[in-house]
Amino acid sequence: MTVMSSIDQRVSLAVSTVIFALRPHPDSGLMTLWLPLVRRIREPYEGQWALPGGPLEAHEDLAASARSTLDRTTGLAPNYLEQLYAFGNVDRSPGDRVVSIVYWALVRQDEVARAVDGENVEWFVADDLPPLAFDHTAIVDYALARLRAKITYTPIAHAFLPPEFTLADLRAVHEAVLRTTLDPANFRRQALATKTLVPTGTCLQGTSHRPPALYRFEAGATSPAPEEQR
């Protein structure tokens, strides 16, 4: 989509998405944040890695555009999707001007359709990325900061988890995202204090220790932004 300004200069309007998933780190084996990137097949930055996205279609809402990008890239619907920021500085792209409305999404790694992970899509460790095209490195940094800030005060961790999970699972998500260790007892106390966790009444069996209780997230516990709220 190309914009004709009053002085006949072109502006493109694109929607890109920072897609996060958790997967073990190849070296340490610790759970780490990963995100998919797309190799550019055109100038500028041909051959470089960039955030998945595309031009805004005239008939599509902004979030819908992010969703379809997500579907093309990972083959699935997001468990969490929120607008990050609109990047539009004049000099952020050589040649025609591009305004990018960037979303960030959380998905479960085990749900990612393997088929799409070929060709020009590849997953990378979020904190150890190659040089990216445009200002995408700064965008990812900003998205990482938002994710790490937001997981501490909103229940978005569930987007990385199956419907039922243990408190250890939940804690592992927090530890992976925040790159720290958390005291199990204190984490439990403050997690249960949020009132967003509902015990299923059942316990996880088959562990070689005391079976942990399973929990479910309270429905409708997330509320990202104005337009997505419906």
Next chain:
Amino acid sequence: MTVMSSIDQRVSLAVSTVIFALRPHPDSGLMTLWLPLVRRIREPYEGQWALPGGPLEAHEDLAASARSTLDRTTGLAPNYLEQLYAFGNVDRSPGDRVVSIVYWALVRQDEVARAVDGENVEWFVADDLPPLAFDHTAIVDYALARLRAKITYTPIAHAFLPPEFTLADLRAVHEAVLRTTLDPANFRRQALATKTLVPTGTCLQGTSHRPPALYRFEAGATSPAPEEQR
């Protein structure tokens, strides 16, 4: 600025700004949030009030566009400016599609140039607005929520104040924005704990009581967003 999509449907890219200032309420006399609106002189919503803004010029950064709107509307530069959200649902505007990147700004009422407050610009009490064009009522509500949330954990109140001020002045800003009364002693303690206040060493004279100390804000205490940070 008009966008030509692949199927020849038009999309406009606009930048609007929610501009806040503090001024006494006409009835109660209490300090209240006000914002300027512009009367639409064209369809759609002709005659209705709308947020100030305009099409994005191809040579202008997003924040620069917000700044120039601010200048046209109030005749001054913002003391605080931050991107709020990009609103772009297909149905938010009848006729051609409009994607609006909305900023919010804080200014000092006493700095507003009276000249521009004529014609089609008028200031309204932020919590008691007439019906607005498009989805602008929802946008203002969102901006109000952001302002009220952010003033509680970041030092943006200084944007409403002159360079030197008393703790009572600062508290009055918080009380006006949050529409509450705050305990003076506790407010003092937590304001000073932020380390963003620097005592000037002087006191305000001419009061009919104990003269209050004057403070100044630590330089560079605000950090809104990625692109504005430079």
Next chain:
DNA sequence: TGACCTTAAAGTCACCCCAACCTTAAGTCA
């Protein structure tokens, strides 16, 4: 079967922050 392992779950304690409240300070005004 029982010692031993692991993690779950609950409890303890000291500390910090905060709301509510009180006391003293330092001016003006009648």
Next chain:
DNA sequence: TGACTTAAGGTTGGGGTGACTTTAAGGTCA
């Protein structure tokens, strides 16, 4: 001088948090 007003600082009790301990409930293996 006394009354009044707000500034500025102090006190106290409660809630939340971090660090830590204790008990519970399984499995594993000699």
